[in-house]
Amino acid sequence: NAGVMQNPRHLVRRRGQEARLRCSPMKGHSHVYWYRQLPEEGLKFMVYLQKENIIDESGMPKERFSAEFPKEGPSILRIQQVVRGDSAAYFCASAPGTTNEKLFFGSGTQLSVL
Amino acid sequence: RKEVEQDPGPFNVPEGATVAFNCTYSNSASQSFFWYRQDCRKEPKLLMSVYSSGNEDGRFTAQLNRASQYISLLIRDSKLSDSATYLCVVKIGGSYIPTFGRGTSLIVHP
Numbered sequence: 001n002a003g004v005m006q007n008p009r010h011l012v013r014r015r016g017q018e019a020r021l022r023c024s025p026m027k028g029h030s031h032v033y034w035y036r037q038l039p040e041e042g043l044k045f046m047v048y049l050q051k052e053n054i055i056d057e058s059g060m061p062k063e064r065f066s067a068e069f070p071k072e073g074p075s076i077l078r079i080q081q082v083v084r085g086d087s088a089a090y091f092c093a094s095a096p097g098t099t100n101e102k103l104f105f106g107s108g109t110q111l112s113v114l
Numbered sequence: 115r116k117e118v119e120q121d122p123g124p125f126n127v128p129e130g131a132t133v134a135f136n137c138t139y140s141n142s143a144s145q146s147f148f149w150y151r152q153d154c155r156k157e158p159k160l161l162m163s164v165y166s167s168g169n170e171d172g173r174f175t176a177q178l179n180r181a182s183q184y185i186s187l188l189i190r191d192s193k194l195s196d197s198a199t200y201l202c203v204v205k206i207g208g209s210y211i212p213t214f215g216r217g218t219s220l221i222v223h224p
Contacts, residue, residue: 035214042201042216043158056211091157101146101205103212105157 002027004094005074006106014114019079019086021109025094032075033103034060034067037089049075082113117141117213118204124219127192134188135218137202145207147178147185152199152217161187161200192222 005024013019025032030051035043045059049069060067064082069075079086089110093103119138127133139147147164162169164176164185175188185204189196202215 031210033211043214045211045213048210089155101163102148102160103158105159107157110155 004029004092004104004106006090006092006109008109009107010110010112012112012114013082015083016081019082019111019113021077021079021090021092021111022074023077023092023094023106024074025092026096026104029094029096029104031095031097032069033093033095034075034077035091035093037091037108039088043091046077079111082111084113087111087113118202118215120202120215120218122216122219124221126221126223129192129194129222129224131192131222132188132190133192133220134186135200135220136184136186137204137215137218138182138184139202139204140183141204141206142180142183143206143208144183144204146205146212147176148203148205148212149174149176149185149187150201150203150214152201154199158201158214189220192220194222194224196220197222 032049034046037043047060047067048056064080066078089108091108093105149161150158151161152158162171164178168177173190177186199217199219201217203212205212
């Protein structure tokens with residue numbers, strides 16, 4: 001499967017735990033975006049990364065959230081000390097280059113915080 | 115004013131109907147426009163890009179009105195399978211970040 005791979009599909013955490021969401025972009029894509037979607041809401045941009053660099057993290061909360069895209073391996077979105085308000089669908093999308101005219105999305109990770 | 119605004123709907127139409135939705139954007143420097151489709155709880159998928167001269171793909175027609183800062187999507191001969199949320203996406207020139215509208219829900223019934 002050459003598509004964008006996200007895992008896990010579903011993640012359940014208790015308040016205060018850490019959540020790690022993974023995203024492997026399409027083959028040949030070096031640009032990754034993370035979006036969050038709350039129930040009945042649109043997709044909200046969180047962070048844009050290229051290999052080993054965070055290009056734009058203007059949509060990401062300053063505390064508890066971090067993202068990385070290492071030279072080897074998937075992109076990781078990490079949420080520390082999760083709270084109920086973090087419950088949402090987190091989508092990753094990849095693009096081949098800087099023009100990024102089209103995004104290809106993964107199936108998303110549904111995070112539920114108990 | 116939100117960067118990208120859409121009527122959330124839902125639009126309820128019978129099979130075979132023609133339906134159109136608009137999407138307005140606030141930044142006049144916006145240069146790239148797209149319609150994505152999202153089925154319930156699934157990932158968004160690109161439906162079509164929107165070009166300045168307007169473009170058509172089968173039953174779907176997309177148009178751009180720069181003067182009034184909106185794009186539109188027209189669906190002819192609606193099918194049950196067209197039921198989904200349609201997301202308007204706008205990218206400002208020089209920006210890396212596509213901005214998504216909240217989406218318009220379409221329900222096509224028999």
